[in-house]
Amino acid sequence: MKSTWINPAYISELVNTIRDCYSLTSDGNVSYKIQATFFFDTIFGLIKHNHKLDENTLHSTLKETIDKCYKKNKISNHNDLLLEFDKSCNLKAKKQETYKLITQINIKNIYKLPTVNINDCRISFHNTLPKKYYTARHYQLTRNEESDFKNQESYTFVCITTSAANTEHAVNNAIDTLSCVRALLQIGFKKNRQLITTSKEREYPTKSVVQCGEVHTLHHLNGKRAGDGCWINLSFEDNPALTLKSPPKTLEHLRKNVSRLKKCPYITATISALINYIDATDRADPELRFMKLWSTLERLTMTHESAALIKRASFFYQDRILHQAILESLRTSRNTHIHGGHPPINIELKNFQLCAFIEHLVAFFIMNPFKFSTTDDIKNLISLPTQAINLKTQIAMLKTVQKFIGESPR
Structure with a gap:
């Protein structure tokens, strides 16, 4: 085009x-x-x-x-x-070249994580840094005496293979694909709230569970460095490695959702939403996270129009009026923040609510229970009324139309 x-x-x-x-x-x-x-x-x-x-x-x-x-x-x-x-x-x-990006994630390096092929990339996980990349990565991490870059202890190493036009393109491709995998893991983790805590983030947890290490290095297939320098994860926090509470369940969840995603006819749109979601939860500032989460909800509901967004995001809930009220309140806070410059109160609580709506929609996109072919099919479904009286009115109207154009209702 x-x-x-x-x-x-x-x-x-x-x-x-x-x-x-x-x-x-x-x-x-x-x-x-x-x-x-x-x-x-x-x-x-x-x-x-x-x-x-x-x-x-x-x-x-x-x-x-x-x-x-x-x-x-x-x-x-x-x-x-x-x-x-x-x-x-x-x-x-x-004119693309194949590159290998080496980075880390904060999952403890004691698990056998599955290799993932998605988004034209191959992601493999390693409990130790593959020897082929050691020399080039060590050079990149230590070349600048003023910096204190290092591999994070006990973190899992990640090797991402991608084809790209240049080094920047390669890094963006690789990190986006890893973000997609991190988002799939994120929606599978149970969000355990700690009610007795002084931390609002722990009371209403929305931060990315699986995070990247401090430094990404790019390599040619032979292991030698590609490009001049390394790429820094600006949202990195030097926290201890994460121990999975239920490794078999987590890994099976990842395998199933990667498989479903690869079969998804509208995979590009779904991957884009997953990347947006994890980008939002990576943000340390809760106000910025709130704005990015709302943007992700707009992407999933395929509208910037508030009334349509509220209608579509509340579609899956039985107590729809209640969830529409929650969304309307969130929308008002978002608009007041943008247009009036007033940060919302209870921002962590609001982020927690937004994540629930987003993860519900993302799960529907990935599972695709009605075997839809396009995102327009989803948009048409979640734009329908759910109240029984409205549905009956629509059915009666459609039967009238069928009769008018000469078709017999079945």
């Missing part, structure tokens, strides 16, 4: 402004004023595309495209930008 402008009305003026920032050097290369970087970001946000590359790669590709088009004809036709952008993205998508 060709890329398009989200709002073409802005593009001509925007391209003219970018053009005015550019000039050709004496050796035939391009240069631009520093303010052009703001307009690169703006025009990038106005492109609708379907390229499966990471955002950083896409943004740099657009910048390369602008340079090329200016050098060629000073961007005489702004639609040429889209044509060249698509061409470059397609070329990068085809």
